[in-house]
Amino acid sequence: MNNVNSSYNEDNNEIESKFKSIFLFNAVHDVMQTMAGISMSEVKITDSKEIHITDACVSGVYFMNGPKNAMLIVSMPTAEAYTMVSRFSGIPVSELGADTICDAINELTNMISGKIKSQLASVGYEYINSHCFSIYGPKYLILHKSKLKNIAKKYKAENTELVLRILFV
């Protein structure tokens, strides 16, 4: 029984380390650069509380089904999401509605998860992504069990910030 548990833990750790070693930054950077001409840098996190976006924000959520199931969450402050979507769609901010913003954040999350999925496949881990859904509102928290393993990253450009979280579920 101990051998079974030990093997299970080793497999899990191996997959988590693959997630950590892939170039999450490249996925975010490439998508934001191509779609909106925004060049983002990774912000070093010293305190896990820094990872929260405190203002109203919009999030795109994807389930990644594979050797170790994961949930990918991409969040941006709502006002910045409007500006970014306006830049890549050419539609003035005043003409954008919540539906368009949710659709755009879904598509952005789809592209980021697509790049992560592709990098994982290149090291032997095949994943299938679900359809995305979005969370939009003035104030919400995405909570999870404290023991749930996760990766959290924060990226910033001059007028934009983006938080990427991968929860192993």
Place this chain on the structure above:
Amino acid sequence: MGIKILSVDDSAIIRMMISKGVKLMGYEILEASDGEEGLSVLARENKEIRLILLDWNMPGMNGIEFLKRIKAPGSAYKEIPVIMVTTESEKTSIVQAIQLGVANYILKPFETEELIKKIRLCLGGKV
């Protein structure tokens, strides 16, 4: 008569971006949000569509199912070239799409210039 291009994608924002590029080229764009709607547009337009830009992952009839339907033996739309516009970048996915008859492949995210270039390539000689 102008050239008509059909964009099948569940994302309105992507359809908007594609529409912008296609209109820049002076072509007419028709839109559908899934495979079933795409088939309806094809039937309605009665062979007037010269190119299809197709997403892979869509709720309802997805891109691959749509592709199988239009490339099936005896299909009236078999000769219309299809460009996949998708995040599916694994080799196995690309091979599957090519085996089903796609003419070209665009990975999301894409720039308008790349879209225009691949549309031109697919319509080459016919425009």
